[in-house]
Amino acid sequence: MTEHSAATTSVERSFRVLRFLAEGGSTANLSEAARCLEVNRVSLMRLLETLEHCGMLVALPQGGHRLGLAFLSLAAVAADGFDLTARAQWVLPELARKTGMTAYLVVRDEADIVYLQREMPDTPLISRIRIGSRLPAYCATPGLVMLAALPEEMVMALQARHWQGDDAPAQDELLARLEQIRVAGCAWSWSGLEPGIDSCAAVIRGRRGEVVGALSVAGPHHVLADDPKRIVGIQTDVMLAAEQLAASSF
Numbered sequence: 001m002t003e004h005s006a007a008t009t010s011v012e013r014s015f016r017v018l019r020f021l022a023e024g025g026s027t028a029n030l031s032e033a034a035r036c037l038e039v040n041r042v043s044l045m046r047l048l049e050t051l052e053h054c055g056m057l058v059a060l061p062q063g064g065h066r067l068g069l070a071f072l073s074l075a076a077v078a079a080d081g082f083d084l085t086a087r088a089q090w091v092l093p094e095l096a097r098k099t100g101m102t103a104y105l106v107v108r109d110e111a112d113i114v115y116l117q118r119e120m121p122d123t124p125l126i127s128r129i130r131i132g133s134r135l136p137a138y139c140a141t142p143g144l145v146m147l148a149a150l151p152e153e154m155v156m157a158l159q160a161r162h163w164q165g166d167d168a169p170a171q172d173e174l175l176a177r178l179e180q181i182r183v184a185g186c187a188w189s190w191s192g193l194e195p196g197i198d199s200c201a202a203v204i205r206g207r208r209g210e211v212v213g214a215l216s217v218a219g220p221h222h223v224l225a226d227d228p229k230r231i232v233g234i235q236t237d238v239m240l241a242a243e244q245l246a247a248s249s250f
Helices: 003-022 032-036 040-055 069-077 083-099 141-148 150-160 171-184 228-248
Strands: 057-059 066-069 102-109 112-119 135-136 187-190 197-205 211-218
Touching: 003 032, 003 057, 003 066, 003 135, 040 057, 040 066, 069 211, 083 102, 083 112, 083 228, 102 141, 112 141, 112 171, 141 171, 141 187, 141 197, 150 171, 150 228, 171 187, 197 228, 211 228
Parallel strands: none
Antiparallel strands: 057 066, 102 112, 102 211, 112 135, 187 197, 197 211
């Protein structure tokens, strides 16, 4: 094998590892992961060490890996050229203005969600969520609406691999919540993530119906003031904005 072909093979295998993890694969069992990736176990170990060193992967305490900040930063830069994020730069400010709440564009990274874009209204920011914030998907409304749009068996697999701590919801509880969200078409949280902060989110789909992200708004409870008409108005605004982004996505 020439030096050029060896380098090409290494790059191709690294890409396969990154794609494998991005699509929900796990490296917790190296032998199984190597079989799925069609590489030998020693080669996979070396690839994982290199990708960790570059910041493309992060080793998890319980075993396995997740995509690292270096990978997500590159992805975010690349995404600036896509219709979804470009259009969000126009949609988010209008949504923040109409609702009086902070508007976010959020994507899923396997079992987590990452906040990619944010637009604040002309009010003091109370929420601690910032661009780049990462949370388990079940913790916040944008993650819940994306999970609700996935097949139930995929959600159960994510829970089995990633959500086993004391803070994780029980399977029956999570599946029931997701079914409610499917029926409603959006997700609401009343001080669920942060005390005194309410949130509403709707899923964004691509042209083939695939989940490409979520749109959410968050703000202090007094913005809603237990006003049913105001709540319906915000919910409608979020869902319409998500449809706008869906129409422009790949």
